Amino acid sequence: MDTLAGILPGGYWDGEGRLHRSFELAALTGRDEELLAQASDRPPAALVTELLARVLKSLGSICPVPEQVARQLLVGDRQFLLLRLRQATFGDSVRAGLVCPWADCGRPVTVEFSLTDLPVSEPGDKGPVYRLTLSAAAAPDSGDVGRTVSFRLPTGADQEELSPWLAVNEARALTLLLERCIREVGGSAPPGRELVGALSPLARAEIEERMQQLAPGIEEMIEAGCAECGRSFLVPFDVQRFFFGELRADSGLLYREVHYLAYHYHWGEQEIMAMTRGRRRTYLEVLADEIERLNDGA
Numbered sequence: 566m567d568t569l570a571g572i573l574p575g576g577y578w579d580g581e582g583r584l585h586r587s588f589e590l591a592a593l594t595g596r597d598e599e600l601l602a603q604a605s606d607r608p609p610a611a612l613v614t615e616l617l618a619r620v621l622k623s624l625g626s627i628c629p630v631p632e633q634v635a636r637q638l639l640v641g642d643r644q645f646l647l648l649r650l651r652q653a654t655f656g657d658s659v660r661a662g663l664v665c666p667w668a669d670c671g672r673p674v675t676v677e678f679s680l681t682d683l684p685v686s687e688p689g690d691k692g693p694v695y696r697l698t699l700s701a702a703a704a705p706d707s708g709d710v711g712r713t714v715s716f717r718l719p720t721g722a723d724q725e726e727l728s729p730w731l732a733v734n735e736a737r738a739l740t741l742l743l744e745r746c747i748r749e750v751g752g753s754a755p756p757g758r759e760l761v762g763a764l765s766p767l768a769r770a771e772i773e774e775r776m777q778q779l780a781p782g783i784e785e786m787i788e789a790g791c792a793e794c795g796r797s798f799l800v801p802f803d804v805q806r807f808f809f810g811e812l813r814a815d816s817g818l819l820y821r822e823v824h825y826l827a828y829h830y831h832w833g834e835q836e837i838m839a840m841t842r843g844r845r846r847t848y849l850e851v852l853a854d855e856i857e858r859l860n861d862g863a
């Protein structure tokens with residue numbers, strides 16, 4: 566399967582107010598795998614943008630998909646696309662070795678689950694911009710108009726912009742995110758930094774909670790059970806970190822596979838690197854069968 570199609574749980578709103586949700590993705594080629602394996606020092610959000618711009622063949626009526634559009638996709642839609650790519654590259658099943666987090670146990674646990682079973686939240690309410698009326702407690706000095714806030718949902722562009730802050734000052738990163746996402750406070754647009762800065766902690770919490778309710782996304786907590794002590798616990802699952810980690814772990818194999826195919830088929834490196842992993846593996850299996858047949862016959 567060299568391309569896969571699907572529907573984004575959120576979607577991309579273009580400048581004319583049209584929503585684009587259906588997508589076509591190309592399976593990763595050796596070149597894409599190489600990019601990811603060699604870019605471990607790059608900020609992950611920028612890497613996801615570059616990868617999605619390479620593999621997204623179409624998005625609604627947008628074809629080809631420019632990097633700028635891949636960057637503007639909602640955070641949850643980007644995760645969803647990575648999930649689909651992971652399924653196409655390594656299959657549906659996830660297996661990870663952990664240690665039981667209960668202090669009196671601490672034994673090794675193998676967590677296994679299927680990506681198809683991962684819940685995807687897809688809010689029915691969709692729009693480029695959302696409106697929220699803060700509670701009276703959150704903005705006591707304002708009337709109804711003054712308590713109206715409009716905002717958009719966080720995108721890959723926000724992730725790219727905020728990633729240097731996240732590592733050093735998470736609170737600052739969150740403030741910057743609100744400054745970027747809030748479009749209007751109390752009818753004043755653009756609201757300006759002071760207006761966003763003047764929001765009460767409760768107002769911020771209400772906006773953040775509404776954003777989370779509206780944002781599409783995949784479940785990031787997996788329930789696992791320990792066979793030794795019989796208790797269960799939650800494991801965070803970050804599809805991007807997990808998938809990129811798998812690709813890096815596998816990168817040594819990539820060049821061996823390319824060498825093997827070049828050696829037996831006399832194809833060029835460029836041609837082999839342009840193949841998807843599935844295709845590469847199919848030829849490797851054919852070769853293995855052939856070599857086995859020759860050995861048996863000898």
Ligand SMILES: [Zn+2]
Pocket residue numbers: 665666667670671672791792793794795796
């Ligand atoms: Zn245990």
